[in-house]
Amino acid sequence: MKPIDAKDLEKALLKKGFQKHEGGRHTQYYFYYRNNRTSIRVSISRGSKAVYSNNLIGYVRKEMKLSDNQQLELFVECTLTEEKYIKHLIDNKVIKEKQ
Numbered sequence: 001m002k003p004i005d006a007k008d009l010e011k012a013l014l015k016k017g018f019q020k021h022e023g024g025r026h027t028q029y030y031f032y033y034r035n036n037r038t039s040i041r042v043s044i045s046r047g048s049k050a051v052y053s054n055n056l057i058g059y060v061r062k063e064m065k066l067s068d069n070q071q072l073e074l075f076v077e078c079t080l081t082e083e084k085y086i087k088h089l090i091d092n093k094v095i096k097e098k099q
Contacts (some may be wrong), residue, residue, distance in 0.1 A: 005051035
């Protein structure tokens with residue numbers, strides 16, 4: 001899988017239901033579903049030139065509860081929409097449909 005730029009990841013997260021929370025060593029992004037904060041959290045380094053390679057991509061993928069690295073790539077490329085991401089989370093019982 002090709003490396004992912006942290007800024008591209010941030011843009012995709014903010015576009016698809018995640019909200020930014022500053023503080024600590026990293027910026028935290030929490031996923032909100034139906035105006036409720038879920039347990040899904042992604043941490044991104046504050047380094048302005050951060051690029052995520054395979055090992056960090058796997059870590060972010062797990063934080064986002066995605067099945068494989070390709071899903072993360074599709075998420076960042078905006079092929080995996082917020083609606084499809086929510087469906088994935090519901091299908092995998094990460095969140096409840098009527099939360």
